[in-house]
Amino acid sequence: MTKVLVTGFNPFNHEKINPAIEAVKLLPDEIAGCEIVKLQLPTSYLESEKKLKTAVEKEDPDFLLNVGQAGGRACLTPELVAINYDDCPIADNSGDKREGQAIDPEGPAAYFTQLPVKDMVKAIKEAGIPAEVSTTAGCFVCNHVMYYAQSLRKEHPGMQAGFVHIPFLPEQVVKRPNTPSMPLDTAVAGLKAAIRAFLLKAD
Amino acid sequence: MTKVLVTGFNPFNHEKINPAIEAVKLLPDEIAGCEIVKLQLPTSYLESEKKLKTAVEKEDPDFLLNVGQAGGRACLTPELVAINYDDCPIADNSGDKREGQAIDPEGPAAYFTQLPVKDMVKAIKEAGIPAEVSTTAGCFVCNHVMYYAQSLRKEHPGMQAGFVHIPFLPEQVVKRPNTPSMPLDTAVAGLKAAIRAFLLKAD
Amino acid sequence: MTKVLVTGFNPFNHEKINPAIEAVKLLPDEIAGCEIVKLQLPTSYLESEKKLKTAVEKEDPDFLLNVGQAGGRACLTPELVAINYDDCPIADNSGDKREGQAIDPEGPAAYFTQLPVKDMVKAIKEAGIPAEVSTTAGCFVCNHVMYYAQSLRKEHPGMQAGFVHIPFLPEQVVKRPNTPSMPLDTAVAGLKAAIRAFLLKAD
Amino acid sequence: MTKVLVTGFNPFNHEKINPAIEAVKLLPDEIAGCEIVKLQLPTSYLESEKKLKTAVEKEDPDFLLNVGQAGGRACLTPELVAINYDDCPIADNSGDKREGQAIDPEGPAAYFTQLPVKDMVKAIKEAGIPAEVSTTAGCFVCNHVMYYAQSLRKEHPGMQAGFVHIPFLPEQVVKRPNTPSMPLDTAVAGLKAAIRAFLLKAD
Numbered sequence: 001m002t003k004v005l006v007t008g009f010n011p012f013n014h015e016k017i018n019p020a021i022e023a024v025k026l027l028p029d030e031i032a033g034c035e036i037v038k039l040q041l042p043t044s045y046l047e048s049e050k051k052l053k054t055a056v057e058k059e060d061p062d063f064l065l066n067v068g069q070a071g072g073r074a075c076l077t078p079e080l081v082a083i084n085y086d087d088c089p090i091a092d093n094s095g096d097k098r099e100g101q102a103i104d105p106e107g108p109a110a111y112f113t114q115l116p117v118k119d120m121v122k123a124i125k126e127a128g129i130p131a132e133v134s135t136t137a138g139c140f141v142c143n144h145v146m147y148y149a150q151s152l153r154k155e156h157p158g159m160q161a162g163f164v165h166i167p168f169l170p171e172q173v174v175k176r177p178n179t180p181s182m183p184l185d186t187a188v189a190g191l192k193a194a195i196r197a198f199l200l201k202a203d
Numbered sequence: 204m205t206k207v208l209v210t211g212f213n214p215f216n217h218e219k220i221n222p223a224i225e226a227v228k229l230l231p232d233e234i235a236g237c238e239i240v241k242l243q244l245p246t247s248y249l250e251s252e253k254k255l256k257t258a259v260e261k262e263d264p265d266f267l268l269n270v271g272q273a274g275g276r277a278c279l280t281p282e283l284v285a286i287n288y289d290d291c292p293i294a295d296n297s298g299d300k301r302e303g304q305a306i307d308p309e310g311p312a313a314y315f316t317q318l319p320v321k322d323m324v325k326a327i328k329e330a331g332i333p334a335e336v337s338t339t340a341g342c343f344v345c346n347h348v349m350y351y352a353q354s355l356r357k358e359h360p361g362m363q364a365g366f367v368h369i370p371f372l373p374e375q376v377v378k379r380p381n382t383p384s385m386p387l388d389t390a391v392a393g394l395k396a397a398i399r400a401f402l403l404k405a406d
Numbered sequence: 407m408t409k410v411l412v413t414g415f416n417p418f419n420h421e422k423i424n425p426a427i428e429a430v431k432l433l434p435d436e437i438a439g440c441e442i443v444k445l446q447l448p449t450s451y452l453e454s455e456k457k458l459k460t461a462v463e464k465e466d467p468d469f470l471l472n473v474g475q476a477g478g479r480a481c482l483t484p485e486l487v488a489i490n491y492d493d494c495p496i497a498d499n500s501g502d503k504r505e506g507q508a509i510d511p512e513g514p515a516a517y518f519t520q521l522p523v524k525d526m527v528k529a530i531k532e533a534g535i536p537a538e539v540s541t542t543a544g545c546f547v548c549n550h551v552m553y554y555a556q557s558l559r560k561e562h563p564g565m566q567a568g569f570v571h572i573p574f575l576p577e578q579v580v581k582r583p584n585t586p587s588m589p590l591d592t593a594v595a596g597l598k599a600a601i602r603a604f605l606l607k608a609d
Numbered sequence: 610m611t612k613v614l615v616t617g618f619n620p621f622n623h624e625k626i627n628p629a630i631e632a633v634k635l636l637p638d639e640i641a642g643c644e645i646v647k648l649q650l651p652t653s654y655l656e657s658e659k660k661l662k663t664a665v666e667k668e669d670p671d672f673l674l675n676v677g678q679a680g681g682r683a684c685l686t687p688e689l690v691a692i693n694y695d696d697c698p699i700a701d702n703s704g705d706k707r708e709g710q711a712i713d714p715e716g717p718a719a720y721f722t723q724l725p726v727k728d729m730v731k732a733i734k735e736a737g738i739p740a741e742v743s744t745t746a747g748c749f750v751c752n753h754v755m756y757y758a759q760s761l762r763k764e765h766p767g768m769q770a771g772f773v774h775i776p777f778l779p780e781q782v783v784k785r786p787n788t789p790s791m792p793l794d795t796a797v798a799g800l801k802a803a804i805r806a807f808l809l810k811a812d
Binding site for chain 4: 080085100108110111112135136138139
């Protein structure tokens with residue numbers, strides 16, 4: 001049975017909730033006849049690596065989808081590419097603050113996702129939910145995990161990996177004027193459409 | 204029994220749906236022990252006047268809440284004030300295009316709402332839904348109806364009237380990049396919180 | 407000789423500069439054969455009233471144009487209307503914090519400007535500078551002064567009065583990511599085009 | 610004498626002007642004691658390659674800075690990275706429309722710039738002009754040229770290359786409501802600060 005490992009981050013930067021892990025928890029255990037395995041990742045450069053590596057080794061998934069929060073974006077954004085660069089003015093949940101350093105000094109400048117981002121966007125839109133391909137996953141833990149996931153393909157070459165960013169929840173923008181948001185069930189419906197899209201494409 | 208007349212507009216400007224009337228339809232028939240009467244208004248300067256006048260005369264409501272779509276806004280916006288001015292580059296559904304003319308040449312420059320917009324915003328936010336007081340309802344049919352509703356208070360001085368704008372639906376922004384949206388059930392929950400707020404305030 | 411009194415506010419809310427008074431200072435002393443008299447106003451509900459009243463009595467201008475900063479806007483915005491309402495989460499420069507009170511309890515709900523805002527926008531755009539009519543001057547000292555200026559027309563019925571908001575300067579947004587700005591000389595050129603437009607219209 | 614080759618694109622997508630080449634033309638012929646050589650590039654995937662290659666071979670510059678327009682951005686954005694991917698819903702000036710294809714099927718997924726983008730941003734801001742590091746140059750001809758420029762370093766390993774995006778001009782946004790802009794002289798001052806920054810850093 002085809003297996004999809006889907007991860008979501010825990011809250012960071014003084015937020016009490018992270019829509020990414022909340023949305024992942026609400027995914028069904030099966031989509032398009034494939035098994036969905038769910039995993040929470042810490043918003044930490046190094047801790048997320050450890051936890052992701054262990055899970056990939058244990059589950060040996062056919063697909064890996066990391067989900068993260070992109071505060072300020074108005075729609076779901078499948079990510080095209082991860083770059084070899086950590087840089088953020090805020091520290092991660094382990095207190096690790098990085099300023100322009102390589103994720104892997106020996107690694108390539110970037111990795112493209114194996115997931116069909118344009119098909120995913122098309123499927124999300126057909127479900128009535130706004131989506132766009134993004135060409136930057138930022139330079140914080142989201143991009144880091146997307147990059148690191150690709151490096152795990154050396155040991156798991158059959159695994160296709162990718163990333164989807166989701167907006168703030170409505171309750172997160174109550175104190176942020178003029179900021180777009182998306183409720184959890186809308187984000188979940190969009191993720192389901194995206195997962196179904198890459199599973200059907202791979203058939 | 205206290206009665207609230209809630210109106211929503213039909214679609215305009217090539218849209219197939221207007222979240223305003225769809226949200227209004229989904230309101231319960233009773234909120235906080237008060238009766239909710241629902242009415243669809245045409246997006247037409249003159250036709251909306253006729254239909255609203257007839258309904259107010261028939262129902263003689265204690266409260267009148269008009270609901271309209273404000274494409275591009277990210278949150279629910281109770282309106283503070285309506286101005287005596289029609290002006291829009293697009294025509295209404297009756298083909299009526301207005302360029303800077305008074306709604307009522309004998310009327311005041313503006314009317315403030317009787318509804319407690321700050322309490323409504325507070326209540327919507329407490330329900331986890333973003334909201335802000337707006338100081339402009341624009342110059343199209345929304346502002347026109349909000350202004351006209353106030354003029355009906357001459358014959359119905361006990362009636363308190365106001366307006367709430369709601370964002371595009373997600374399916375409306377699928378073809379509008381970087382545009383905020385709000386699903387129908389979120390808008391409905393916000394409207395319920397707003398209505399409850401002005402009913403409780405009036406007690 | 408036709409006389410135009412042009413005012414600009416001093417800095418507020420921890421800013422070191424206010425583009426409004428800086429732009430006003432750079433206006434020529436004559437536009438389209440008319441005299442331009444310049445005045446700085448304090449960003450204070452009450453102090454601005456006093457200073458404006460004294461100047462209008464002394465100068466008895468044919469035109470009064472108040473200029474203020476609208477941080478976050480991307481273009482010049484001639485204001486259509488001022489409302490009878492003071493409300494702002496920040497205090498003015500006199501420490502006066504107002505929460506939803508009338509400017510003049512006996513005054514009308516709003517005053518429309520006498521200036522031809524559509525002609526002003528057209529003239530500014532023809533000068534290659536972005537502009538739009540605004541239907542809200544907010545609820546802080548800008549709207550307050552625009553409203554108060556209209557009330558001075560009781561004593562000066564021949565005076566035409568209005569308001570133009572201008573964006574942040576580039577140096578003000580250096581610490582505000584993703585915020586539009588407009589350099590001083592561009593704002594000044596836009597103001598000149600706007601003033602010329604209402605002077606020519608009045609001819 | 611240290612030599613800097615600075616390029617700017619010609620207009621595209623129905624625009625009559627491209628601020629990139631206009632800003633480049635206004636740069637001085639010498640900055641910080643270094644020679645500035647200017648070149649216009651066509652907004653064409655293939656033609657820009659040819660013209661850039663010829664110029665780099667002829668001039669053998671120590672630094673190469675490509676400048677392009679990023680409509681909708683509010684500040685100057687030095688680019689961190691170029692990705693191996695062409696994709697745009699509009700065709701280039703040669704009628705070449707690309708949908709998700711590699712720039713160089715044998716090339717790396719991305720190239721990082723050699724220019725010190727953080728120092729450049731700091732210098733631009735110190736000049737009172739807003740700037741931010743960007744992590745995506747898009748997928749159109751700008752990113753293409755930035756990627757291609759890096760590939761020229763195989764033959765010119767001493768050349769440091771990078772890219773800066775500049776906003777629309779004010780006259781370009783006259784018909785685009787709510788869109789940020791930056792006048793030419795502000796963009797030119799920012800580019801000068803950026804060039805000075807990488808020249809001084811390299812000393």
